[in-house]
Amino acid sequence: MTNRSYSLVLETPAASPEVTHRHYLNKLSVETDVADVYYDMKHGLNDFLLIDVRSEKAYAECHVAGAINLPSNQISAETTASFSKDQLIVVYCWSPACNGGTKGAARLSGLGFKVKEMLGGIEYWRKEGNEVEGTHVETAPMVG
Template sequence: MTTESRALTFPALNSATAAAHLRAELALEVDPDDLVRDLTAGTQLGYVVVETRAPEAFALARIPGAINLPYRDLTPESVSQLDRDLVYVCYCESIHCNAATKGALKLAELGFKVKRLSGGIRAWQAAGYAVDRDTPDLSAASTSPPRCAC
């Protein structure tokens, strides 16, 4: 009895095609570790971190230095003052939320360079990285990452 591998149902790409795909994937995403290293070293040049969820989520917990551009509010008028030479690194709640994808798509359609933060703020907090808040952390409930709120 021969059993075919489920992992190879779709054959692997040749190395050049795989490298091109993976390079493109990395051109669209950054991980929390690379981002925090930039923020810690003060080498956050050429990009802005963008929370793309609602202002309520931004108030509860955000990556230090992030700006809030809710994806639902992105219009040519609302982004007219943004620097088109910068890359906008969008994030949302987690892999279970697509506000970062929606925000990055809208920004790209409006002519901006974009990336997404892998895993969102949940991955950021799971790695133990600090967040800024508008209100003090007064309860155990507030230590959990905010829900999607998009």
């Protein structure tokens, strides 16, 4: 093991509080999490469209109750024509290890929609014991 005479944490100086504050506000403007989505839905504050961007098969087996399915690779002007650009869209995929939600959010925002990615995906939704629907809610894989 190498004995270092400098700090790896302090090697790169920390940003100013103003820059840090802006960074985290920007991050929150494009991300949400399972607990916040669940809370809003439970309290009738779900004036957002929740989209599962996984495959049709994965969605059919198990998805967040109330979510619609639009696989990320099928997002286009045609498949989103009925969506309102005034309504926030929240997308999710499998888990923190999946970038399908990120791809979906990029495609939707590229089409002019306001969008946030739900961190944790269906894996953390289920781990937190929240309601799911589908043909195999008990046996569907946790990750894809």
